[in-house]
Amino acid sequence: MGRGTKAARTIRKKDQLIELPDGILSTIISMLPLKEALRTSVLSKQWRFIWNNHSGLWFDSDNVLGRVVSSSSISELEIKTETCKDSAPHLDEWISSAIRMGVENIDLDLSASCIFMVDHSSSTASEEYEFPTQLLAAAGKKCCVKHLQLTSCSLISPPDSYSLTSLITIQLENVNVSDEQLESFLSSCLFLEGLSLHLCNHLVELDFVAPNLRLKRLSVHDCFRLQKMELRAKNLALFEYTGHLIFFHFKDVPRLAEAFLNFTVDSRLDGAAYALTKFVSDVPQLETLNLVSVLAMKMLDLPETVPTFTNIRELALTIFPFDDEDKLCWSNYVLKNFPLLHKLQLNLFCANFIKQPKEIERVLRNCPHYHLSELEINGFYGNHHEQVLLKYLLDNLVELKVLAVSPCQKVYSGFNTWVYEEANLWYKDRMESVCDWLDAVVPPTVRLEIR
Known part of the structure; x- marks a missing residue:
């Protein structure tokens, strides 16, 4: 084949590729990793700037940190990397470019x-990267950042005159920020709806x-030095x-x-008691309570004389572990x-093996309930204490319409989302007998769903 013929065919192939509609080219580019998208710029003169259609930038320690890339617009910037003393200017430049x-x-x-480590007059101190919040509110420039997620850095609030009107959600994990800095920062976020700490x-x-905070969702997890929290947020709908x-x-x-509570360390017992007494009393408009109880329910000492809580419509209890030593007093409460x-x-977490049932003295008084119509039990393996609990509930839930039972364990993952974990393998050997028992004890007026 002659050289001219080869060149002509190569040109035709390039022409066919570049003649694809812009929408298809943009889709192709957006599906490539950033490094591969950049490489397309050397295919031809026509492809030199097509990579600009890439809507997201993702960088890690193996990527192109240190080079500034110009693009018409991007929707997402993700940087996961190690930092050292010389990398802060590069991070600043990337963030600044992305905002522009x-x-x-x-x-x-x-x-x-x-x-x-940095030497300060013969003393050493560790330094963390400070996220440049002032870039989010640069004077005379419109900022489009709606969702900000920071992990393992420092957050310095911008000057009081700055207004961070674009931010809708903020997630901070292992971020060095003081009470005053966070309060000042939030006071500038006039349209913030979700905050996770x-x-x-x-x-x-x-x-x-x-006073102008529009916060709707607040999540605070494992901030170990925290001692006090005061909430005055008129739009707050979900608290975790x-x-x-x-x-x-x-x-x-x-x-x-709606509220999710999970008390840890030495306050498991006091925290569970607080959630089921004072908390639901202090928030009288609360309708849904989601409580995780670790090593607490079987030892929980709940008061005999407390006011009834007529506001709660939905209650989710995660009990870990749930074993045959539980006297089930909390169910009557x-x-x-x-x-x-x-x-x-009820999300039950039992041991992953079958225990021999113990003779536990349980005194459960009859307490007819005339409104509860839906009962869901996850992590149900049909052990003796589980059967005692379910039978007690069936005897007292006068208006029960639906009973959903599953051996799969259900775990709360935040902001009204749940994940299911598979049932233990040994359950398969007894699944048929458990289903037979359920069919025998569930009244015909109740729709039984075995999931």
Whole structure:
């Protein structure tokens, strides 16, 4: 084949490729990793700038950190890398460039960082990368960042005159930020709807008191130095907390309808008792309570004389572990003190082997419940104590319409999302007998769903 013929065919192939519609080319580019998308710029003159259609930038320690790439627009910037003393200017430049290009999502993860040491007059101190918040509110420039996720860095609030009007959600994990800095930062986020704080161990007293705060979802997990939290957020609808029992003050939360609580360390017992007594009393408009009880329910000492909580419509209890030593007193407490409950969800975590049932003295008084119509039990393997619990509930839930039973364990993963874990393999050997038992004890007026 002659050289001219080869060249002509090559040109025709290039022409056919470049003649694809822009939408198809953009789709092809967006499906490539950033490094591969950049490589397409050397295919031909026509392809030199097509990679600009890539809508997301993802960088890690093996990527092209240190080079600034110009693009018409991007929607997402994700950086997961190690930092060292010389990398901060590069990070600043990438973030600044992304903001200029109209990025909406920023995810900065420096959890694998090598914290470097700086000499200050014969003393040493570790330094963390400071996220340049002032770039989100640069004077005379429109910022499009809606979702900000920071991991393992420092957050310094911008000057008081700055307004961070574009931010809708913020997630901070292992971020160095003080009470005052966070309060100042949030006061600038006029349209913020979701805030998540995880392992932010410089926080001691949280005051959400910004008069214009539109916060709807608040999640605080494992901030171990936290001692107090005061909530004055008129739009707050969902509150999540994991950690030791602290002082809570709910002053102005008229729309707070859902809450998730998981008390840890030495406050498991006191925290579970607080959740089922004072908490539901302090938030009278609360409708859904999701409580995780670890090593607490079988030892829980609940008061005999407490007011009934007529606000709660849905109660989810995760009990770990749930074993045959549980006297089930809490089940009588729930039926008695939550008289208008419509749905009860029990997520049971039993041992992964079959125990011999123990002779446990259980005194469970009859307590007819006339509103609960839906009962869901997950992690049900048909062990003796599980059968005792279910039989007691069936005897007292007068208006029960639906009973859903599953051996799969159900785990809460935040912001109204759940994940299912597969049932233990040994359950397959007894599944048929468990189903037969359920068919025998469930009244014909109740729809039984075995999942």
